Amino acid sequence: MKKTVLNARRLLCPLPVIRVQNTVKNLGTGEILEVVCTDPGALSDIPTWCRINGHRVITSRSEHDEYIITLEVGDGAVQPAR
Amino acid sequence: MQQRKAVALISGGLDSMLAARVVQEQGVHVEGINFFTGFCVEGHTHAIRKKDKAKSKRNSALWVAEQLGIQLHIIDIIEEYKDVVINPKHGYGAHLNPCLDCKIFMVAKANEWRRDNAFDFILTGEVIGQRPMSQRKETMPVVAGESGADDLLLRPLCAKNLPPTLPEREGWIDRDALYDFSGRSRKPQMALATAFGFEDYSQPAGGCCFLTDEHYSDKLADLWRARGSREYELDDIMLLKVGRHLRPRPNFKMIIAREEGETKFLKGYRKAFTSMNPVSHSGPLVLIDGDPTEDDLKLAASLTARYSQGREAETVEVEVVRDGVSRRLVVPPMPAHKIPPEWHI
Numbered sequence: 515m516k517k518t519v520l521n522a523r524r525l526l527c528p529l530p531v532i533r534v535q536n537t538v539k540n541l542g543t544g545e546i547l548e549v550v551c552t553d554p555g556a557l558s559d560i561p562t563w564c565r566i567n568g569h570r571v572i573t574s575r576s577e578h579d580e581y582i583i584t585l586e587v588g589d590g591a592v593q594p595a596r
Numbered sequence: 597m598q599q600r601k602a603v604a605l606i607s608g609g610l611d612s613m614l615a616a617r618v619v620q621e622q623g624v625h626v627e628g629i630n631f632f633t634g635f636c637v638e639g640h641t642h643a644i645r646k647k648d649k650a651k652s653k654r655n656s657a658l659w660v661a662e663q664l665g666i667q668l669h670i671i672d673i674i675e676e677y678k679d680v681v682i683n684p685k686h687g688y689g690a691h692l693n694p695c696l697d698c699k700i701f702m703v704a705k706a707n708e709w710r711r712d713n714a715f716d717f718i719l720t721g722e723v724i725g726q727r728p729m730s731q732r733k734e735t736m737p738v739v740a741g742e743s744g745a746d747d748l749l750l751r752p753l754c755a756k757n758l759p760p761t762l763p764e765r766e767g768w769i770d771r772d773a774l775y776d777f778s779g780r781s782r783k784p785q786m787a788l789a790t791a792f793g794f795e796d797y798s799q800p801a802g803g804c805c806f807l808t809d810e811h812y813s814d815k816l817a818d819l820w821r822a823r824g825s826r827e828y829e830l831d832d833i834m835l836l837k838v839g840r841h842l843r844p845r846p847n848f849k850m851i852i853a854r855e856e857g858e859t860k861f862l863k864g865y866r867k868a869f870t871s872m873n874p875v876s877h878s879g880p881l882v883l884i885d886g887d888p889t890e891d892d893l894k895l896a897a898s899l900t901a902r903y904s905q906g907r908e909a910e911t912v913e914v915e916v917v918r919d920g921v922s923r924r925l926v927v928p929p930m931p932a933h934k935i936p937p938e939w940h941i
Contacts, residue, residue, distance in 0.1 A: 524864050526834070527655055528630075528632055528636075528655055528657075528658075528670050529632070529672070531655070531658070531670055532632060532670050532671075532672050535669070535670060555654075555655065558654045558655070559654070559655045559658055562654070562655070562658040562659065562662055563658055563668070563670075565662060566658070566661050566662050566665075566666070566667055566668055567667055567668075579860075
């Protein structure tokens, strides 16, 4: 499966989320995106963004003051608003 | 019957959360939009400052969207927003906050998004009388008119105090199920939150924008004065949120880290600035913004020493890195009483 790596180091939230959002627009369903961040807020914000937009976080880990989140792009289908 | 679609401006606060839910309750498909100006208080200072590490890092707008079960589109408007901050047609509030121009701009951007995505109308959590500059009876039509949204802009929480909008006239929305909130009281919103089962929500005390903060605005005004032009880049406005700022002379300013989290953040900017840090004693990382002379650097080093653990020592050795070249200065720490209050920005 094709994997894209996004460098979001030194960006403070919500900029990492915005970069993920804009990158995912150009990826197809099932493609993998690995995001490398330094803002710990990304550990909460990127998974939340994925949940509300129909994507899936595969792994999330910390390494030497960096946070690496790997997600699988969904088909855009999300739970319908009430 | 065709399901109508509305785009909701979601700030992360209670009002926009309630407004979106009111419209969802009427069977409308709602998606959220949130704008990042660079001045948003959300998250930044928590991320930078180590002492705030225990606080929740959640982004309120994303959290609200999840509670509502809606998609959220976060839009970077940093570049376009500069003109709003630099040339606000309706002027500033108490500080450098261009609240009315900001609201008009955001509604206009939401209206662009609405058109591009074939949504039917826009909704906001505005309440008449809630904010002294941007949410008054007289400004409601100004926002609708100057943004170009006109009667496609619905304010569900105070709609009954305003003329019916197109969604109401066309029957997409039942006006009787909207609200007539007004004034600064939060009680009606809190009661509605309880009715909807919302127990946890953001209650921002000083707004969600750094421009409403007096100290932040003072630092931005100082930056503009020192540069002789009212311009800024994202890095400039991020750095105004971090550290202690001192301007000992007109041609340079010092940004002094106050704790470990700020030191770590400022380290990312060392290549772009002259920097200093005490080496004979522990002490802060300092960035020098401007064009200091050799004499200025000695003054800055003695101030850096003042904020180090060597403040009581006779001398402190300070490393100075300028244009990638490192050297050391041995200076006496400046006594606290010799630092004029006006140096603090």
